[in-house]
Each structure stands twice: as structure tokens, then as C-alpha cells.
Amino acid sequence: MSHPKETLLSLLTMMLRIRMFEESLVDPILRGEVRTPCHLYSGQEAIAVGICTALSKDDHVFGNHRSHGHFLAKGGSMKALAAEIYCRESGCSRGRGGSMHLIDPNVGMLGSAPIVAGTISLAVGAALASSIRKDGRVAVSFFGDGATGEGVLYESLNFSALKKLPLIFACENNLYATHMPIRECRVDIPISKIAEPFDIKRYTVDGNDVLQVYEVSQKVVEICRSGNGPVFIEFMTYRFRGHVGPDDNIQGTHTDIRPKDEVEMWLKKDPILRFEKYLIDNGLIDEKELHEIRENVCREVQESVDFALNSPIPFKEDLRRNVFA
Amino acid sequence: MSLRRILPYSLAINEALHQTMQVDESVFLIGQGVKSPWYVGNTAQGLLERFGEDRVVDTPVSENAVTGSAVGAAIAGMWPVIVHPRIDFMLYAMDPIVNEAANWYYMNGGNACVPVVFWGIINRGGEQAAQHSQALHGLFAHIPGLKVVMPSTAYDAKGLMIASIRDDNPVVFIDDRWLYGVQDDVPEKFYEVPIGKAAVRKQGRDVTIVANSYMAYLAKRAAEKLVDKGIDAEVIDLRTIKPLDKELLIDSARKTGRLVIADGGWSSFGIAAEIEAVVFEEAFSYMKSSPVRVTLPDVPAPASASLEKAYYPTEQDIINAVLKVLS
Numbered sequence: 001m002s003h004p005k006e007t008l009l010s011l012l013t014m015m016l017r018i019r020m021f022e023e024s025l026v027d028p029i030l031r032g033e034v035r036t037p038c039h040l041y042s043g044q045e046a047i048a049v050g051i052c053t054a055l056s057k058d059d060h061v062f063g064n065h066r067s068h069g070h071f072l073a074k075g076g077s078m079k080a081l082a083a084e085i086y087c088r089e090s091g092c093s094r095g096r097g098g099s100m101h102l103i104d105p106n107v108g109m110l111g112s113a114p115i116v117a118g119t120i121s122l123a124v125g126a127a128l129a130s131s132i133r134k135d136g137r138v139a140v141s142f143f144g145d146g147a148t149g150e151g152v153l154y155e156s157l158n159f160s161a162l163k164k165l166p167l168i169f170a171c172e173n174n175l176y177a178t179h180m181p182i183r184e185c186r187v188d189i190p191i192s193k194i195a196e197p198f199d200i201k202r203y204t205v206d207g208n209d210v211l212q213v214y215e216v217s218q219k220v221v222e223i224c225r226s227g228n229g230p231v232f233i234e235f236m237t238y239r240f241r242g243h244v245g246p247d248d249n250i251q252g253t254h255t256d257i258r259p260k261d262e263v264e265m266w267l268k269k270d271p272i273l274r275f276e277k278y279l280i281d282n283g284l285i286d287e288k289e290l291h292e293i294r295e296n297v298c299r300e301v302q303e304s305v306d307f308a309l310n311s312p313i314p315f316k317e318d319l320r321r322n323v324f325a
Numbered sequence: 326m327s328l329r330r331i332l333p334y335s336l337a338i339n340e341a342l343h344q345t346m347q348v349d350e351s352v353f354l355i356g357q358g359v360k361s362p363w364y365v366g367n368t369a370q371g372l373l374e375r376f377g378e379d380r381v382v383d384t385p386v387s388e389n390a391v392t393g394s395a396v397g398a399a400i401a402g403m404w405p406v407i408v409h410p411r412i413d414f415m416l417y418a419m420d421p422i423v424n425e426a427a428n429w430y431y432m433n434g435g436n437a438c439v440p441v442v443f444w445g446i447i448n449r450g451g452e453q454a455a456q457h458s459q460a461l462h463g464l465f466a467h468i469p470g471l472k473v474v475m476p477s478t479a480y481d482a483k484g485l486m487i488a489s490i491r492d493d494n495p496v497v498f499i500d501d502r503w504l505y506g507v508q509d510d511v512p513e514k515f516y517e518v519p520i521g522k523a524a525v526r527k528q529g530r531d532v533t534i535v536a537n538s539y540m541a542y543l544a545k546r547a548a549e550k551l552v553d554k555g556i557d558a559e560v561i562d563l564r565t566i567k568p569l570d571k572e573l574l575i576d577s578a579r580k581t582g583r584l585v586i587a588d589g590g591w592s593s594f595g596i597a598a599e600i601e602a603v604v605f606e607e608a609f610s611y612m613k614s615s616p617v618r619v620t621l622p623d624v625p626a627p628a629s630a631s632l633e634k635a636y637y638p639t640e641q642d643i644i645n646a647v648l649k650v651l652s
Contacts, residue, residue, distance in 0.1 A: 060401055062397070091434070092433075092434070092436070093432060093433045093434035093436065094434030094435065094436075095434070096431055096432050096433070096434045097432045097433055097434060101432045101433055103433045103434075103436050103437055104436070105436060105437055110397075110400050110401065110437065111400065111429065111433060111437060113424070113425060115420055115424045115425070118393075118420055118421070118424055118425055119397075119425070120390075120393070121389065121390040121391075121392070121393020121394050121396070121397060121421060122393055122394075122396055122397030122400060122421070122425060123397060124390060124393065124394045124397060125393060125394035125395060125396055125397020125398035125399070125400070125401065125405075126397045126398065126400065126401040128382075128394050128397070128398050129397070129398040129401040129402060129403045130401070131379070132353060132379050132380060132398075132403065133403075139397075139401075151389065152389045152390050152393065152420070155385070155387035155389055155390030155391070156387075156390040156393075156394075158385060158387065158390075159384065159385055159387055159390050159391060159394065162385065163382075321435075322430055322431045322434070322435040323431060323469055323470070324430070324470070324472070324493075324494050324568075325469070325470060325471060325472040325473075325494065325567050325568050
């Protein structure tokens with residue numbers, strides 16, 4: 001399938017925005033300047049970017065604990081994201097949410113939350129709302145392989161299939177539920193098969209191939225919009241960083257428990273390097289353009305972090321603001 | 326000329342649903358048994374026929390996902406009412422209620438409100454035992470970010486249901502099947518009873534009885550009987566558990582200097598304990614005697630009718646408590 005150059009560059013740019021933003025947090029986390037638990041998205045960018053590029057601004061998305069990428073890909077402001085992670089008043093959640101509560105209703109990013117599987121049913125609700133209003137919106141639930149251990153997922157599969165809701169179950173299978181390798185916490189059956197008993201269309205997609213993600217997403221968005229949802233997609237991927245923090249399971253302690261050769265094998269499948277190579281090999285972009293894009297993103301990241309650091313911290317007098325009961 | 330319009334409590338709720346759904350297309354009712362009089366009494370009668378299956382959604386037995394769906398729909402701009410015909414089953418939905426809905430507005434910096442009503446029905450007695458009888462308002466009232474209302478009259482049932490639906494924030498609306506037959510004046514007009522305001526059901530000088538839901542119904546009757554004994558009790562019906570109308574309670578306690586709290590929940594760490602704390606913090610020097618709580622004992626609900634009789638507090642228990650604080 002051929003795509004306009006503009007689309008290809010926008011896929012690349014968005015992936016780079018996520019990657020470079022995430023990587024900018026590594027040192028501040030290790031230095032203790034960023035304290036909110038950051039579940040970095042490096043390595044999984046193609047999924048958020050491929051799906052969200054296939055959505056319209058009005059479509060609704062719910063994220064999870066690892067949602068910096070979902071927030072940016074859905075159109076959230078990098079400055080508001082940075083400010084939230086630095087827990088500033090100018091953050092998208094005014095410094096009350098931190099890294100795990102990212103929201104921007106104006107671009108359809110309806111929120112994220114770290115209770116595993118906790119937002120799946122919320123996305124069902126957003127899809128239910130659009131089916132009642134008949135407004136054509138599609139909802140996406142982003143969750144990880146760990147969430148397949150939670151009962152609410154299966155309730156949600158049944159209920160959304162029963163009501164034929166315009167909902168995409170986007171399961172990002174990065175092979176680990178926190179510290180647990182998937183083979184130790186799930187039967188050895190492809191995750192996408194859990195959709196079968198509910199007669200939900202299912203796909204397994206290379207989550208490190210942004211074009212494949214984008215193309216499948218375009219197709220399933222259409223399926224949902226035409227009243228034939230829900231749809232389940234399992235994205236095979238890998239996180240380059242720790243469960244939380246740069247390289248470990250306890251932010252800042254350097255204790256990645258994953259086998260070294262496994263990590264190295266996946267680093268070779270880096271979705272950004274792969275896509276850049278594809279664009280260059282096919283003459284769709286040259287080194288100079290690529291360099292320019294990277295420079296621009298680098299500048300945006302720097303400006304966003306500066307914005308965050310120059311923003312006021314919440315006043316303690318405002319502790320009780322927004323409490324109504 | 327005043328035309329009285331008497332309606333039972335259950336039909337007052339029904340009228341609130343009809344009127345709010347008529348007024349705003351964003352309102353919808355979802356939950357197990359909304360098609361079934363067996364589950365929800367006559368509170369949902371006529372809704373399906375009038376508003377259709379899109380807005381009157383009967384559901385699988387999946388409290389967690391279905392309640393979460395109501396929360397998600399609210400975040401997406403709808404005004405859902407999710408009903409749990411037995412509040413005991415609502416415990417399956419604690420994640421969407423507590424983790425998500427209650428926290429959502431605060432933890433997202435006020436950028437998204439969750440105008441959902443969690444309607445839980447207390448359906449007890451009749452030897453139904455521990456999992457079909459619980460009153461869990463104390464649990465919900467503990468959580469910052471949840472409003473909790475418990476009407477005791479038909480008038481309030483309608484007005485508080487309308488207010489709960491139209492509130493921008495999550496409201497736990499708890500009613501008691503034992504009140505469904507209670508009848509009083511219910512105007513046909515569309516009206517709200519403000520959340521957070523208690524009502525003085527009877528003015529009095531000698532003792533303050535604070536009660537809610539079915540216990541408020543019993544407290545009024547107890548106060549009438551106390552008149553015959555020459556005791557002038559003031560009866561306050563909380564109507565809203567949270568936010569608590571502290572001012573009214575404190576003023577009344579300062580006036581009478583004596584306090585009885587009648588609550589249909591458990592004693593320890595419950596509503597009655599909270600009210601004692603509030604009154605003692607603000608009116609200690611005015612108090613003439615120790616307060617008395619009339620609540621469930623800290624015991625799961627038993628099945629056997631003989632034990633149920635010992636379990637549920639009665640009008641006589643309230644009278645005895647009043648006599649105790651006056652002695």
C-alpha cells in the first residue's frame with residue numbers, strides 16, 4: 001500500500017517525538033529530579049502512532065500506566081506532558097496526576113490510569129456513548145499483556161461484542177507483566193485468541209512495524225465505524241526500558257532481569273530505525289531531511305522540558321482544590 | 326387550594342428517571358434487571374417502552390465492566406445511571422467506582438468530570454442472609470470524591486435522584502426496598518432536592534436524633550411516640566451522607582445537648598461514629614450526656630428470622646436510646 005509522503009513523515013516524526021521525549025527523562029529520573037513513576041514507552045512507539053494516526057481527533061482513547069506515547073500520539077501537547085511529569089501546575093493534570101494520569105479531552109485523550117485493566121471498561125463506556133449518540137466515534141483501549149490476567153477484560157469482551165460497540169482492544173504484548181515473563185503467567189496460547197469465543201475479529205500484528213500497525217488500524221477503524229466492531233488486536237512488541245524507570249523494575253536501581261540477548265535481539269527490531277531504513281531505502285527521505293526532523297524534535301523536547309522546569313509547582317494552599325465530597 | 330399528590334417512594338424514583346431522561350438525551354439507565362420488575366421493583370416501569378433499548382440497557386451479570394462502562398460513558402459526556410439491584414453485588418465494581426470515578430476529577434486536575442450515578446438498592450430481610458442484605462454507605466462515604474445520598478421520603482427520592490443525575494460528579498444513590506411502599510407528597514413538577522442538605526423532620530428541645538434512610542422513617546415515628554412521654558425530640562434526616570450537613574447537626578446538638586444517632590449500617594467506623602466525632606469536635610461543651618448509637622451490631626446479616634429480629638434496629642431501640650441519653 002502506498003501512502004502520501006506527508007503521512008509517512010508524520011508517522012516518523014511522531015515516533016521520534018515520543019522516543020526523544022522518553023529518553024530525555026532517563027537522566028532526570030536517575031538523578032531524582034523526576035520522581036513520579038515513569039513507565040517509559042521506548043520501543044513501543046509504532047503502536048500508539050500507527051493507531052492514533054488512523055483515528056480522527058474526535059475518536060476516544062484510554063491509556064494505562066505506560067501512556068506518554070498514547071498521549072502524544074493522540075495529539076496531546078508535549079509541554080503539558082513534560083509539565084505533568086515534573087508535577088507542575090501547568091501539566092495536563094495540573095501536577096495532581098503525574099506520569100500515570102494523562103488527559104486531554106480536547107484531542108480525545110480521555111485519560112490513563114495504572115490500575116491494570118482499569119480503563120478497559122471505561123473505553124467500553126466511551127464506545128457505548130458513541131453507539132447511543134450515533135456520532136460515529138471509535139474508542140480505543142490500550143492495555144498490556146498483563147491486563148489479560150484481569151477478569152474485567154473478559155466481561156468487557158462479552159459486553160462490547162453483545163452490543164457491537166465501535167471499540168478497538170489494543171493489546172500491547174511486550175512479553176512482560178512487570179517482572180513476570182509472559183510464559184510464567186499465561187498459558188502458552190496467543191493472546192488474540194481470547195477474542196475468539198466472543199466472535200470478535202482478531203488480528204496479530206508486528207507492533208514494531210509502524211506501517212503494518214497503521215494499515216491494520218485504518219482497516220479496523222472502518223470496521224468499527226460501519227457498526228461491525230469490536231475488534232481485538234494483539235501487537236507483538238518489547239519495551240526497551242524497565243517496567244518502571246530506565247532499566248529496572250524499581251525506578252533507578254539498575255536491575256533489569258530480562259536476558260541480555262533477548263534485549264539485544266529486540267533492540268535490532270527498533271521500530272524507528274526500521275522505519276527510517278525503509279524510508280531511505282525506498283528513496284522517500286534523505287539523510288538531510290531525516291537530520292532536520294531529528295533536530296526539530298530535539299528542540300521541541302528541550303523547549304518542553306524548559307517549559308516544565310520554568311512552570312510553577314502547585315501551591316500547598318491548593319491541596320483541596322477540585323474536591324467536591 | 327392545595328392538591329396533594331401522593332406517590333410511593335419507588336414510583337417517585339421512576340418519575341425522576343422518566344423526567345430526567347425526557348429532559349436530557351444524555352441520560353441513560355444501565356444495569357442488571359432494568360427490564361425486570363423482579364429486580365428493581367417498579368422503579369424502571371415504562372422506561373424501556375418510552376426511551377428504547379439504546380437508553381434502557383439491561384446487561385449481563387458483569388458488574389465490574391458494566392459499571393466501568395457507565396463511568397467511561399460519563400467521561401465521554403453522557404449522564405448514566407448504573408443500577409445495582411442488590412448493593413452487595415456492587416462490590417464487584419469497586420475499581421471503577423473508587424479507583425476511577427471517585428478520583429478522576431481530582432487526579433486529572435479538574436479536566437474531566439464524571440457525572441455518573443451509582444444506584445445501589447439495599448434489599449434485605451426475608452432470611453436472605455449476609456450477601457443479600459448489606460448496607461454499605463459507610464464504605465462509599467469514606468472515599469474522597471464520592472457523594473452519597475440516602476433519601477427516606479418519596480419526595481426526597483425523586484428530588485435527590487434528579488439532583489444526583491444532574492450533578493457533575495459521581496453520586497452513590499442508595500435506597501432501601503423497605504421504603505418502597507412509603508408514600509408522601511410528590512409534586513409532578515421537575516425539581517431537585519439539594520445534595521448536602523439535611524432536613525429537620527421535627528423540631529425539638531430535649532434531644533437530637535440524627536438518622537438516615539429507613540432509620541429516619543423509624544426515627545420520626547419514635548419521636549411521635551416520645552411526645553406521649555413528654556419528650557420533645559428533634560429529628561434530623563441526613564438525606565445526604567456525604568458531604569455531611571455538619572452545620573445543621575452541630576446547631577441542633579448545641580441546642581439540645583443530647584445526641585442519638587440511628588443508622589442502618591454497622592457500628593464500628595461507620596456513619597454514626599463519624600457523626601459522634603463531628604458533634605464532639607464542634608459541640609463538646611454543650612453536651613449534657615454521652616451520645617448513643619443505634620446501628621446494626623458488628624455482625625454479618627443472619628438468615629433465620631429469629632436472628633433477623635435481633636439484628637435490625639427498631640423504633641423501640643431508638644426510643645430506648647433516647648431514654649438512655651436523657652436519664
